Amino acid sequence: MDNIAGTKSSLTWAVHISVVVLVALWLFPTVGLLVSSFRTADQIATGGWWKAMFPSEQNLTLRTLAPDTAVQEGTLYVISGNLFETGKDAEISRFGISSQHVDAFTVGDTAELRNGSLITVQPDGAYRMTSVEPFSGKRGSRVFVTATTPPEFTLKNYQNVLFDPANREGMAKAFFNTLTVTIPATIIPIVIAAFAAFALAWMEFPGRALLIAAIVALLVVPLQLALIPLLKFHNNIGIGKGYIGVWMAHTGFGLPLAIYLLRNYMVGLPRDIIENARVDGATDFQIFTRIILPLSFPALASFAIFQFLWTWNDLLVALVFLIDATGETTVMTKQIVELLGTRGGNWEILATSAFVSISVPLIFFFAMQKYLVRGLLAGSVK
Amino acid sequence: MHPAFQGLITIIIGVGGCVGYFYFSNQFLDKILFPPQGANAGRNINRANLIRPWLFLAPAILALGLYLAYPVVETMRLSLTERVPGGGSAFVGLDNYQQMLGEPKFWEALRNNMLWLVIVPAFSTAFGLLAAQLTDRISWGNVAKSLIFMPMAISFVGAAVIWKLVYDTRPIGQDQIGVLNAVYLALGGAEPKTWLTIPLWNNIFLMAVLVWIQTGFAMVILSAALRGISEETIEAAIIDGANPFQIFFKIKVPQISGTIVVVWTTITIVVLKVFDIVFAMTNGQWETQVLANYMYDKLFRANDWGVGSASAMIIMLLVTPILIWNVRNARKEMR
Numbered sequence: 222m223d224n225i226a227g228t229k230s231s232l233t234w235a236v237h238i239s240v241v242v243l244v245a246l247w248l249f250p251t252v253g254l255l256v257s258s259f260r261t262a263d264q265i266a267t268g269g270w271w272k273a274m275f276p277s278e279q280n281l282t283l284r285t286l287a288p289d290t291a292v293q294e295g296t297l298y299v300i301s302g303n304l305f306e307t308g309k310d311a312e313i314s315r316f317g318i319s320s321q322h323v324d325a326f327t328v329g330d331t332a333e334l335r336n337g338s339l340i341t342v343q344p345d346g347a348y349r350m351t352s353v354e355p356f357s358g359k360r361g362s363r364v365f366v367t368a369t370t371p372p373e374f375t376l377k378n379y380q381n382v383l384f385d386p387a388n389r390e391g392m393a394k395a396f397f398n399t400l401t402v403t404i405p406a407t408i409i410p411i412v413i414a415a416f417a418a419f420a421l422a423w424m425e426f427p428g429r430a431l432l433i434a435a436i437v438a439l440l441v442v443p444l445q446l447a448l449i450p451l452l453k454f455h456n457n458i459g460i461g462k463g464y465i466g467v468w469m470a471h472t473g474f475g476l477p478l479a480i481y482l483l484r485n486y487m488v489g490l491p492r493d494i495i496e497n498a499r500v501d502g503a504t505d506f507q508i509f510t511r512i513i514l515p516l517s518f519p520a521l522a523s524f525a526i527f528q529f530l531w532t533w534n535d536l537l538v539a540l541v542f543l544i545d546a547t548g549e550t551t552v553m554t555k556q557i558v559e560l561l562g563t564r565g566g567n568w569e570i571l572a573t574s575a576f577v578s579i580s581v582p583l584i585f586f587f588a589m590q591k592y593l594v595r596g597l598l599a600g601s602v603k
Numbered sequence: 604m605h606p607a608f609q610g611l612i613t614i615i616i617g618v619g620g621c622v623g624y625f626y627f628s629n630q631f632l633d634k635i636l637f638p639p640q641g642a643n644a645g646r647n648i649n650r651a652n653l654i655r656p657w658l659f660l661a662p663a664i665l666a667l668g669l670y671l672a673y674p675v676v677e678t679m680r681l682s683l684t685e686r687v688p689g690g691g692s693a694f695v696g697l698d699n700y701q702q703m704l705g706e707p708k709f710w711e712a713l714r715n716n717m718l719w720l721v722i723v724p725a726f727s728t729a730f731g732l733l734a735a736q737l738t739d740r741i742s743w744g745n746v747a748k749s750l751i752f753m754p755m756a757i758s759f760v761g762a763a764v765i766w767k768l769v770y771d772t773r774p775i776g777q778d779q780i781g782v783l784n785a786v787y788l789a790l791g792g793a794e795p796k797t798w799l800t801i802p803l804w805n806n807i808f809l810m811a812v813l814v815w816i817q818t819g820f821a822m823v824i825l826s827a828a829l830r831g832i833s834e835e836t837i838e839a840a841i842i843d844g845a846n847p848f849q850i851f852f853k854i855k856v857p858q859i860s861g862t863i864v865v866v867w868t869t870i871t872i873v874v875l876k877v878f879d880i881v882f883a884m885t886n887g888q889w890e891t892q893v894l895a896n897y898m899y900d901k902l903f904r905a906n907d908w909g910v911g912s913a914s915a916m917i918i919m920l921l922v923t924p925i926l927i928w929n930v931r932n933a934r935k936e937m938r
Contacts, residue, residue: 232847233740240737240747243730247751247815250765253782257768268778269785270768401609409617416625417663426656430937432664437933439671441926443876445898445915447670449908450677454669468613473670476663505655506629534758536879541903554760558883561764568768568780575764579757586756590749594823 251579258572259374265568276371278314280323283364285340285348288356297351304364305346311370316342323365334362342366378573392574395556399533399578401464402543402552406471406532407525413472414479415521419509421480422487423495433484439477447474448541455542463550467543474538475528482527485599486520487513523596526589530582553578621662628658675919682912699909709914711890712897715806716921719877719893722807724870726814728863731821735829736851738822748826752819759816759879766812767884770798802890809891812880817873821866828862829855868925875921894918 256270267279283304291298305311315324318332318340326332331341338352342364350362382392420426421433447470455466490513498508514521532538536554543550551559557574564570586593632654633639637647682699684692703709734751738744754762771781775794779785784795799805832855840854856863878895885891887900894914902911 236737236740240741243734244747244750250769253768254765265780269780405613405617408614412618412621413662413666416659420656420659424656434930434934438926438930439667441872441922441929442671442675443918443922445895445918446678447674449681449902449912450674464609473666476667480663530756536760554758557760557764561883571764575761579761582756586753597823598827
């Protein structure tokens with residue numbers, strides 16, 4: 222609408238800047254978590270993630286080699302080597318030999334340790350420790366350095382969270398549990414709803430309007446009301462807490478939206494096709510499976526993505542209907558809440574776990590955004 | 604049995620069962636009960652067509668009735684009863700409600716819910732409208748839209764973790780790793796604050812999470828509505844010399860007011876049910892309780908089904924006006 226009557230708005234640049242700011246604001250929190258999930262615990266704890274792209278100055282505690290690696294050079298005993306593991310690209314500016322004065326010496330200076338030996342540290346971490354007496358003890362001496370380290374990212378967090386055989390965080394199992402909950406809970410309501418929506422859209426029968434009104438009403442009933450009655454019901458029929466219960470609950474809770482979306486879509490299908498098929502002698506069942514279902518694919522996809530997102534991201538239904546005292550069937554959302562409580566400070570684990578759980582819906586979101594938008598537009602009660 | 608395998612079997616049984624049910628019940632109707640041939644062919648066809656809709660609807664009606672309609676009634680009944688030790692329950696009238704109204708935590712939850720109800724829909728809709736209007740006019744608008752829309756796909760729990768990092772606090776003197784504190788200190792704040800423990804303000808910080816999620820939804824719907832506005836009205840306004848702000852507020856907004864109401868009410872319903880965010884971020888501590896979390900506390904921590912059901916009924920009560928409004932609109936549309 223910009224170019225109507227030649228009124229190219231002079232505000233265009235302001236619009237661009239505002240949108241950039243808006244997008245940045247909306248992206249910033251998520252990017253923070255993503256970047257954090259690729260950093261080590263130390264890095265996360267010592268500096269904001271927005272500094273991760275730049276070299277950072279850190280205080281590190283390192284150790285020289287053990288005394289038994291000393292070699293004799295003339296009258297001196299010498300230990301030499303590099304404080305860093307090979308391949309680390311850091312630059313030391315200052316160092317110290319006691320935890321009270323971690324930056325007592327400049328690199329290149331020589332410091333005297335308590336046992337009388339001398340140590341010199343170079344910027345790249347190389348050191349040389351000399352003593353007139355033989356070195357004693359089991360471990361090397363501690364050296365405190367102030368070093369500038371380049372940006373560094375690691376995949377180790379993901380390895381720990383997903384592939385650690387001990388599976389301390391339980392995320393790998395929770396991932397499969399979530400998947401186990403999600404897939405049947407997405408497919409079954411679609412089948413049930415499709416048949417019902419067809420009846421509501423293309424069949425004449427008394428009470429149809431009332432049924433549609435009831436479905437619109439049920440769309441907004443808070444599922445909080447269903448928790449206790451259904452838990453009681455599940456216990457009474459003997460399925461208790463478990464997958465069957467959670468599948469049934471998700472099916473029930475997803476149905477109103479599914480029927481509503483599908484009916485609205487099916488009503489809009491061309492009447493001619495359906496009537497022609499009737500004239501040609503097709504039964505209702507054939508019309509449904511051969512004509513309506515294939516034509517309704519966009520609406521089916523819309524609902525499928527909704528239901529998938531909702532069941533994958535759900536916490537409450539899983540807490541009430543699925544997760545029992547053994548915790549064997551825990552899902553990712555529950556696991557993350559647990560981590561927030563017990564490992565609230567371990568951001569590397571939290572960030573990575575959260576991102577593992579977020580990534581699947583995000584992939585779906587970007588792949589099927591078209592259907593999601595279409596579903597939203599059809600699903601909000603006009 | 605491995606749960607994934609169990610899941611696979613469930614899909615097969617569930618889907619196969621449904622399809623089988625629909626297929627065989629239709630066959631039964633057409634072939635055995637009312638075959639469209641013989642002496643009564645005409646009458647049989649009519650009868651079959653009378654019954655068939657209910658065959659198609661039966662599983663859905665059963666599931667809806669059992670999983671949504673029955674619980675409303677049952678919760679109402681539970682809210683009027685109390686469990687007696689040793690099983691069973693006794694009718695106690697409005698005692699549960701009375702007990703609930705006497706609890707300061709309930710009033711705190713109600714007050715916070717009201718705050719949520721005002722602030723979250725208002726800001727989500729406003730930001731959504733702003734984003735819709737701005738992105739509609741630029742070439743890379745679709746990319747911007749899908750990035751603002753993205754939080755919709757993120758779970759409330761995931762969002763809670765994301766925002767906990769934003770609100771994180773380190774002791775004074777250390778480098779802050781939470782953006783909010785870093786910005787606060789950079790702007791001259793004296794010392795880092797633990798944002799989620801400051802009463803009343805912490806509610807705002809929790810609401811920010813939901814606004815962040817819901818803005819994308821508002822934007823998508825409103826953007827479609829903005830595109831539906833007839834160009835003539837805007838053209839006429841331009842010719843009459845209206846500036847862009849006037850066009851937006853006086854021409855466009857009034858024309859999409861219906862959609863704005865829809866967006867507003869839809870977000871209101873989400874807000875009334877908000878649970879995960881509070882549960883994961885503060886669990887109702889530091890005066891951030893909301894009704895849904897209060898209810899969860901009562902049901903599963905205090906094991907008090909009576910009061911829990913009573914608070915669920917309060918949520919239902921708050922939803923009811925929207926429910927009636929939606930139903931009336933839907934009926935109007937069908938006519």
